[in-house]
Amino acid sequence: MAGLLSLARTVDKARAFNAGALGEYRYDCPHDKRLLQFLGIDAKTFAESVGKMGSDAEIAKWAERNLLARKTTREIEAFNRDSLHWRPYPGSEAEKMFREQRSKLAPDRDDVTTWFELLDLDERRYVPQHLREAA
DSSP states (O other): OOOOTTTHHHHHHHHHHHHHTTOOOOOOHHHHHHHHHHTTTTTTHHHHHHHHHHHHHHHHHHHHHHEEESSOOHHHHHHHHHHHOOOOOSHHHHHHHHHHHHHHHHTOTTTOOSSSHHHHHHOOOOOOOOOOOOO
């Protein structure tokens, strides 16, 4: 949405948050926080703004005019690229949680190391197997 990874997902979660229908999802989780920080908006304001708009197209235009207008194409490309490689910090609680979740979803997939790969596994999308380099 609007050329930005995770925006559509965060919009959907904001809508569910507004409706009190998040289920097992968490709004304003670290994934959302990373995007919202890049956009320069807090979760409460973002959810309120999403709640005032109807369609994805309207939200995308709002995001482009009000949140992305201050960003260069390079900044957006860098955010998207960095997002694809985003991993938990070694030794952190997030890494522990990441490993536990990966173990539940696909215990044989220690090649899955990024948050987006884990998210794809969780949502049953295909995640290509990474080839290990010979030592």
